[in-house]
Amino acid sequence: MSTGAILLWVVLPYAAAVVFVVGHIWRYRFDKFGWTTRSSQTYESRLLRWGSPMFHIGILMVIAGHVVGLLIPREWLYAIGITEHIYHLGATWMGTFAAVLTLAGLAILVYRRRTTGPVFLATTPMDKVMYVFLGATLAFGTLATLVYQVFGPGFSYRESISPWVRGMIIFQPDPALMLQVPLFFQLHVVTACLLFALWPFTRLVHVFSAPIPYLFRPYIVYRSRDAVGRSGMRPVRRGWDPVTAPPEPRRGRRSRVPRP
Amino acid sequence: MKVMAQMSMVMNLDKCIGCHTCSVTCKQAWTNRTGVEYVWFNNVETRPGVGYPRTYEDQEKWRGGWVRTKRGRLKLRDGGRLHKLSRIFSNPKLPEIHDYYEPWTYDYDMLLNSPSGEHTPVARPKSLLTGKDMKIGWSANWDDNLGGSLETMDQDPLLAKMSEEVKAEYEKAFMFYLPRICEHCLNPSCVASCPSGAMYKRSEDGIVLVDQDACRGWRMCVSGCPYKKVYFNHRTGKAEKCTFCYPRVEVGMPTVCAETCVGRLRYLGLVLYDADAVAAAASVEDEHDLLEAQRQVLLDPNDPAVIEAARAEGIEEDWIHAAQASPIWKLIRDYQVALPLHPEYRTMPMVWYIPPLSPVVDVVSNTGNDGEDADNLFAAIDKLRIPIGYLAELFTAGDTAPVDLALRKLAAMRSYMRGISLDDVRDESITEAVGMTGTQMEEMYRLLAIAKYEERYVIPPAHAEQAHDLEEMGCSLDFEGGPGMGGAGPFGSSSGESVPVAVENFQALKNRQTADRPSTAGRVNLLNWDGNGRPDGLFPPGPQAQDRDGS
Numbered sequence: 112m113s114t115g116a117i118l119l120w121v122v123l124p125y126a127a128a129v130v131f132v133v134g135h136i137w138r139y140r141f142d143k144f145g146w147t148t149r150s151s152q153t154y155e156s157r158l159l160r161w162g163s164p165m166f167h168i169g170i171l172m173v174i175a176g177h178v179v180g181l182l183i184p185r186e187w188l189y190a191i192g193i194t195e196h197i198y199h200l201g202a203t204w205m206g207t208f209a210a211v212l213t214l215a216g217l218a219i220l221v222y223r224r225r226t227t228g229p230v231f232l233a234t235t236p237m238d239k240v241m242y243v244f245l246g247a248t249l250a251f252g253t254l255a256t257l258v259y260q261v262f263g264p265g266f267s268y269r270e271s272i273s274p275w276v277r278g279m280i281i282f283q284p285d286p287a288l289m290l291q292v293p294l295f296f297q298l299h300v301v302t303a304c305l306l307f308a309l310w311p312f313t314r315l316v317h318v319f320s321a322p323i324p325y326l327f328r329p330y331i332v333y334r335s336r337d338a339v340g341r342s343g344m345r346p347v348r349r350g351w352d353p354v355t356a357p358p359e360p361r362r363g364r365r366s367r368v369p370r371p
Numbered sequence: 372m373k374v375m376a377q378m379s380m381v382m383n384l385d386k387c388i389g390c391h392t393c394s395v396t397c398k399q400a401w402t403n404r405t406g407v408e409y410v411w412f413n414n415v416e417t418r419p420g421v422g423y424p425r426t427y428e429d430q431e432k433w434r435g436g437w438v439r440t441k442r443g444r445l446k447l448r449d450g451g452r453l454h455k456l457s458r459i460f461s462n463p464k465l466p467e468i469h470d471y472y473e474p475w476t477y478d479y480d481m482l483l484n485s486p487s488g489e490h491t492p493v494a495r496p497k498s499l500l501t502g503k504d505m506k507i508g509w510s511a512n513w514d515d516n517l518g519g520s521l522e523t524m525d526q527d528p529l530l531a532k533m534s535e536e537v538k539a540e541y542e543k544a545f546m547f548y549l550p551r552i553c554e555h556c557l558n559p560s561c562v563a564s565c566p567s568g569a570m571y572k573r574s575e576d577g578i579v580l581v582d583q584d585a586c587r588g589w590r591m592c593v594s595g596c597p598y599k600k601v602y603f604n605h606r607t608g609k610a611e612k613c614t615f616c617y618p619r620v621e622v623g624m625p626t627v628c629a630e631t632c633v634g635r636l637r638y639l640g641l642v643l644y645d646a647d648a649v650a651a652a653a654s655v656e657d658e659h660d661l662l663e664a665q666r667q668v669l670l671d672p673n674d675p676a677v678i679e680a681a682r683a684e685g686i687e688e689d690w691i692h693a694a695q696a697s698p699i700w701k702l703i704r705d706y707q708v709a710l711p712l713h714p715e716y717r718t719m720p721m722v723w724y725i726p727p728l729s730p731v732v733d734v735v736s737n738t739g740n741d742g743e744d745a746d747n748l749f750a751a752i753d754k755l756r757i758p759i760g761y762l763a764e765l766f767t768a769g770d771t772a773p774v775d776l777a778l779r780k781l782a783a784m785r786s787y788m789r790g791i792s793l794d795d796v797r798d799e800s801i802t803e804a805v806g807m808t809g810t811q812m813e814e815m816y817r818l819l820a821i822a823k824y825e826e827r828y829v830i831p832p833a834h835a836e837q838a839h840d841l842e843e844m845g846c847s848l849d850f851e852g853g854p855g856m857g858g859a860g861p862f863g864s865s866s867g868e869s870v871p872v873a874v875e876n877f878q879a880l881k882n883r884q885t886a887d888r889p890s891t892a893g894r895v896n897l898l899n900w901d902g903n904g905r906p907d908g909l910f911p912p913g914p915q916a917q918d919r920d921g922s
Contacts, residue, residue: 143584149608150588152461153468154500160461167460229468229500233605320587322459322566326452330563334571334582336621336833 112286119301120286124279127308134311135319148317151230158223166216172209173252176202181276185269198269203260210253217246241313244306251302255295266293272300373646374670374681376690377557377577377721378615378639378830379699380629381709382550383819384727385781386636389548391415391512393628393637397552400627401614406606408474408499411511412613413628415550419761420514421526424470427599428713429528434464435597436560436716437653445654445717447560447595455564455591464594468605472509474499500605517546529764545758547727549765550636552628553600553613554712554720555579557644557668558653561612564595570610575833576641577721578615586610597716623832635822640697640829641690642721643670643681653717658768661714666704668719672697693831698818699723706807706815708777710766725819726762726774728781731755743789745801748782780805780815788816 139146152159179188180202188198221242224230259266275288289297310316397413414423422428430436434449449455449464477494485492498505514520524530555572559579562570569585570592572578581592581601588608592601601612616626620639624630629637645668652664670677672694681691694700702709702725709723728748735751736742752759752775759778763771783805790796791813802812818826894908 144607144609146584147586147588147608150590150603151605152465152590153603153605156461156463156465156467160463163461228503229605232501317587320567322456322568322587322589324568325456325566328568330447331559332562332565332568332571333574335574336576 116286116290119297120275120289121279121284123301124304125284127304130308131310134308135316138311138316146316146320147314148320149233149314151224151227151233154229154233155223155227158219158227162216162219162223164216165212166220169209169211169213169216172205173213176206176209180269181273182280184273184277199260199265203256206256207253207261210249210256214249214253217249221246237313241306241309241315244302244309245315248299248302248306251295251299255293255299258295259293266296268292268296272296372648372670372677372680374643374677374684374686375574375577375646376641376681376686376694377644378555378620379577379642379721379723380552380626381638381699381702381723381725383634383636383638383725384547384549385725385729386634387415387548387550387727388634389415389417389516390633392631392633393550394511396631397613397628400616402611405499406604407602407611409468409471409511410602410604410611412600412602413550413552414511415548416512417515417517417520418547418549418765419524419527419530419545420517420520421523422528423511424466424599425509425523426526426528427466427597429531430597430716433466433594433597433599435595435599436718437558437563439654439656439717443654443656445558445650447563448597449564449594455566459566459589459591462590462594465590465603466593466599468500469509472511472513473505475505475507529761532764532769533760545730545761547730549724550628551598551600551712552626552722553579553615554598554718554722555613555615557646557649557665557719557721558717559596560716560718561592561596561601564591565589565610566591570601573617576615576617576620578617578620579612580614580617581610581612583607583609583611597713597718598720620830621833623830625828625830629828635827638698638702638818638822638827640699641694641831642697642699642703643672643677643686643691643694644668645670649719653719658715659770661717662711662767662770662773665711665714665719666707669700669704671704672700687831687834689834690831693829696829698827698829701815701818706780706811707773708780708815710773710777712766713768714766715768724766725781726766726777728778728785730758731778731782732785743786745783745786745804748786749779749804752778752782776805780807783807784812784816784819787812788820 185195185198189195193201224234224238255266271288271292275285278285278288289300292300393413394411394415398411401412402408402410411423416422427433427435430448436448437445438448440446447455450458475496475498478497479494481492482494496505496507497503514523517524555578557577559570559572562572562579565586566589567585567587569582569587571580571582573580586609588603588610590603590610592610592612593599593603595601601610603609604611616624616628619626619630625637625639629639648668652668653661655661655664670681672678672681672691678691681694682688699709703723708725710726711720711723713720731748731751732742734755735747740747742748759771759774760769762774763769767773783801787798787801787809790798790801797809799809802809807815894911895906
């Protein structure tokens with residue numbers, strides 16, 4: 112086993128997981144105020160109305176597919192009658208559909224972000240970095256599915272990647288499982304690890320604010336002043352996006368009084 | 372019966388001169404920050420008019436507030452919980468910035484620093500969203516004093532409900548001002564719409580607030596509020612709304628808008644209400660019954676049973692006394708001249724309005740008749756169906772009778788008090804015509820016309836025995852991260868728990884001083900300078916100043 116393999120398939124995922132967990136705790140502890148979707152819908156809603164639901168529904172399907180494919184051993188699925196063939200058809204075609212939905216949504220959202228002036232100005236450097244890793248992860252995942260599953264002979268990741276993931280989860284890592292995995296799958300896994308490491312420091316934290324309790328709470332919320340405790344203004348922390356004025360407009364034609 | 376206390380406001384529209392002082396002082400106090408340039412916790416609308424944001428009262432379009440289902444239950448007009456969550460990725464009922472207006476500043480620097488030339492330099496408007504030149508097309512009070520209303524008036528959702536003939540007559544007939552803040556409703560649909568549970572009604576005083584640390588920016592509150600008084604801070608990605616100036620109210624001071632109102636038209640006080648009765652009152656079948664149902668939800672603070680129940684709920688004696696002295700209770704229940712804004716939204720709003728009589732008086736006076744004679748005024752109220760219908764659309768879901776009665780009471784007061792002042796006659800027949808006694812009428816006159824500060828604002832401070840806990844009264848700097856604190860948080864001095872509202876820390880001060888772009892790069896915007904410290908850029912650079920002196 113080479114050092115590189117151990118670094119890639121043991122150290123990197125665990126490091127990413129630690130950053131993911133500790134980062135979220137840290138951010139929740141110290142930046143509740145910055146924990147938001149940072150919606151730009153007030154600036155533009157025509158494109159968002161299509162792009163955002165497409166992306167989000169697509170990515171939820173993708174996540175569900177990953178849970179089934181990676182976490183559930185295939186013997187369990189055999190037991191309830193889902194054979195390899197049925198699984199392969201479902202995973203490939205539903206996966207492709209979800210991928211198309213997600214990527215099309217993402218394309219609309221990125222296009223909107225770049226072309227709508229106020230939205231572009233409200234885009235932070237962190238957002239841009241996040242888009243690169245998110246886009247790369249999605250692109251490699253889709254490429255892997257297309258190249259090996261749809262047009263290729265089919266690669267049985269449930270014999271390699273899935274056991275590797277489950278091994279990582281129960282702290283019995285087996286990097287050897289990942290060595291024979293095709294390139295695009297490997298790239299997909301690596302970019303995903305990097306994305307997870309980046310996650311707590313981006314707007315992606317809003318995933319963990321999915322308002323499920325809304326379904327079960329009473330409509331009107333009462334809270335005592337004393338229970339709220341000391342709330343109020345707080346300093347902007349290093350590392351995320353402070354509330355700032357939009358950048359200075361270009362002052363091309365502007366001439367200044369020359370300094371004496 | 373579950374007794375709760377509610378801080379409320381009544382505005383006497385007869386006295387509003389539309390000067391916007393309340394809006395300006397409110398803005399300086401609360402929303403002079405980046406991201407909330409377009410946010411007016413308090414705004415003053417000219418009526419008839421389209422309001423702010425434009426046509427916010429058109430609930431067919433914006434879907435705010437509650438509706439009564441066929442089974443007699445309340446449901447959010449924009450749909451229930453699952454329906455809201457299903458549209459969380461893109462909220463289709465959210466007003467865009469252009470439904471408010473695109474915030475802008477002016478290129479003032481041009482006026483100071485442009486070189487000498489043939490033409491006078493011009494400060495061009497610059498968008499605060501894009502930084503580019505823009506054409507100003509709308510603002511918070513663009514149709515002020517019916518300005519340009521020939522083009523926009525037909526968009527007024529209330530006029531749309533009235534007949535064509537009325538529309539043609541509106542401009543001749545009627546104009547008045549409507550100052551608006553958050554209604555701090557008893558049945559707030561914004562709170563019910565918030566998926567995160569970040570919005571809440573304070574159990575002590577009923578003020579509706581947004582927990583900025585819990586808000587996740589889903590924006591459902593903006594759609595849920597039929598008054599569109601929850602705003603989205605487009606920089607922080609969080610909802611913000613009128614706070615009823617809770618840091619001031621907690622220490623017994625009136626809100627900024629009330630304190631600075633030049634017409635002294637705002638009244639502040641507590642009312643006690645039965646929280647268990649709110650849902651039933653908000654779901655009465657006939658919209659015209661909502662006003663009376665809401666009046667009945669409010670509890671008589673002099674009733675021994677109510678006092679007993681209030682004590683059982685832990686409401687302190689000084690608060691019960693304040694509720695007994697409340698001008699709000701008198702105006703809503705004793706005199707019944709105050710009416711709620713749009714009760715048909717079924718949110719049980721708690722900022723009420725005394726409808727304006729002065730347009731009626733003007734009409735009577737302009738025809739050469741005595742504008743203070745009771746019979747003339749009563750006749751005019753009967754005849755002026757257009758303004759009364761419009762007021763009824765605003766305050767009583769279209770039922771003209773309560774508006775009629777309120778205006779008659781105001782007219783009777785006018786003429787009865789003139790009798791006392793000029794002729795020394797107490798003509799009780801005038802007051803009896805509106806179902807009041809002369810003494811009551813004089814009391815109402817005192818409250819409405821003389822309106823001493825302590826009669827207008829009956830605000831019990833938060834409980835004295837808890838005073839040391841109140842954030843605004845704490846003088847210790849020994850909170851975590853404060854100047855008196857020895858150690859810093861684990862990640863340096865700027866990390867750790869949040870700090871009290873009133874203690875402005877270094878970063879917040881710096882941010883506020885530099886948040887709005889000053890006209891000259893590197894200089895401090897003096898409008899945002901609070902007089903503390905000497906930030907960089909407060910004065911022009913030194914060497915330059917010396918050179919100017921030397922030359």
